[in-house]
Amino acid sequence: MAIVEQVDKVSAREREAVVVMTPRNVAAPGFAHTVRWASVAGATSAEVQEASVFLAPAVVSETQQDVSFSTDDGWIITIPQGKRVKALTLSGLKRSGGNEITGSDGLADLRLAISFPPVQGGGWDSPRFSVPPVSRQKMVPRTLTGASFSNRVLTLDDSVPAAKVRVSLVNGGEPREFETQAADVSRIHLRTEAVARNIKLVGPDGNTLWQLPEYDPEAPSNEVDIRNALELALKAKVQNNQPLEATFTVSADAPAQAIVLFRRIAGAVLRVKEGVVRTELTGDPVQLNLDGALADERPSSVAGDLTITYAGIRILENASDEPPEASAAVSGVIATASGVLKIFAPEALDGITPARVGIIGRAPEECELSLEFVSVNGGVAGSPVGPPAVLTLTPDTEIRTRWVDVPSGVTLSGALGLRVRANRGRFFWVTGEQPLARIAIHDPDPGGRPLFIGASRLKDILETNSHEPAVSFPVAVFRNVAPALRSDLFLTVDISDLTLRYAR
Numbered sequence: 001m002a003i004v005e006q007v008d009k010v011s012a013r014e015r016e017a018v019v020v021m022t023p024r025n026v027a028a029p030g031f032a033h034t035v036r037w038a039s040v041a042g043a044t045s046a047e048v049q050e051a052s053v054f055l056a057p058a059v060v061s062e063t064q065q066d067v068s069f070s071t072d073d074g075w076i077i078t079i080p081q082g083k084r085v086k087a088l089t090l091s092g093l094k095r096s097g098g099n100e101i102t103g104s105d106g107l108a109d110l111r112l113a114i115s116f117p118p119v120q121g122g123g124w125d126s127p128r129f130s131v132p133p134v135s136r137q138k139m140v141p142r143t144l145t146g147a148s149f150s151n152r153v154l155t156l157d158d159s160v161p162a163a164k165v166r167v168s169l170v171n172g173g174e175p176r177e178f179e180t181q182a183a184d185v186s187r188i189h190l191r192t193e194a195v196a197r198n199i200k201l202v203g204p205d206g207n208t209l210w211q212l213p214e215y216d217p218e219a220p221s222n223e224v225d226i227r228n229a230l231e232l233a234l235k236a237k238v239q240n241n242q243p244l245e246a247t248f249t250v251s252a253d254a255p256a257q258a259i260v261l262f263r264r265i266a267g268a269v270l271r272v273k274e275g276v277v278r279t280e281l282t283g284d285p286v287q288l289n290l291d292g293a294l295a296d297e298r299p300s301s302v303a304g305d306l307t308i309t310y311a312g313i314r315i316l317e318n319a320s321d322e323p324p325e326a327s328a329a330v331s332g333v334i335a336t337a338s339g340v341l342k343i344f345a346p347e348a349l350d351g352i353t354p355a356r357v358g359i360i361g362r363a364p365e366e367c368e369l370s371l372e373f374v375s376v377n378g379g380v381a382g383s384p385v386g387p388p389a390v391l392t393l394t395p396d397t398e399i400r401t402r403w404v405d406v407p408s409g410v411t412l413s414g415a416l417g418l419r420v421r422a423n424r425g426r427f428f429w430v431t432g433e434q435p436l437a438r439i440a441i442h443d444p445d446p447g448g449r450p451l452f453i454g455a456s457r458l459k460d461i462l463e464t465n466s467h468e469p470a471v472s473f474p475v476a477v478f479r480n481v482a483p484a485l486r487s488d489l490f491l492t493v494d495i496s497d498l499t500l501r502y503a504r
Contacts, residue, residue, distance in 0.1 A: 092185055
């Protein structure tokens, strides 16, 4: 018994759309296809936009050698249960005393008539096929078409489901004139086709998504939407921290084949930071708190609601130093009781009423610092121009700006410096050409100054309070590590339900 793959009829448009048309063996346990997506660090969910399975009928062709047959107005062959007759090889077919007939050209004035039992009751229906077919008669077109006979093989264009088939050698021009002729056949081979029975598509959770009791070869193709089943399965895998895999199975009673094609499957793995990520900017860059490292993959999109509140304080750019990059090597001086002086450019602070002053560095031990603006003359510190600001620090290892409020009422003028003395402990003050310091002033107008995320300009701040839903953030900065926000404005930046989508 040989099993031959056969592709069923599919429309030209479907043939153009489908890449793989070879039938699959779907006999139980069936043909299984696993959808696999790469996960991402910190994934929280998954979504599926497109996912479907294309199914089209196919048949399994089987040939049985030397089948038994009986004679009664022809040769009667029993068809195995559940099979359809497709072809009969008639070896040694001859009219009594005549030569072997191997094709329709040897039938002369005879013909082969093919009959089947009725759906209910006994006996035989009128012939369904004839080789050659019955000729056109006046207004009546040719009838009993759909069969051919060549090289001893009697073939039906479309296989027929039946319990039996009878082939008769007859004469006569039309069915009512057919008379069976005495004839012999030495051997008969039977070729049948089996359609997929009890075919079904089962999802990852074991639920049946589509099924048919019998996939008729003349049936149209089917497109089964599997988006919901796939999404539910992938979400469960994400929640359980398992590989993102989901298996779908097409199965039927053996033997069975069908054309099975998993169409474009598209969606995304999500990393959602629910709630509000609040970032307070006071001059230095601050990394977004996204609970761990990001994937080593650029997301396809990043979105969230953005709320920005300006505190009415900004950096005085022309009198402030830039903090060093987080990865930069730094050096500096140690501020002790003897004090360290930073000198500002002439007139840089003239007429300024500072709100805060900040020095860049860290305290290796608990310390109390006194910061005061002083007049300078020839690089030498003179008299204070206002009361000192006192800054108390606990030890840490982070290099950043350490801010302290300047006592109210201090308006600066002339050549000035900032003297820092330790009342107790020590402070490591980062230096460039001079120790690094920053001045912040009150200013009710943000002036369109930018807010950056990583190296990208996110927004120019034009108002004190703003809210924008579903803002699209630049994706390039969301790779490996969370990006930092920075601005010369003192801002509270709230990002709500930040969603990173990684297309799959």
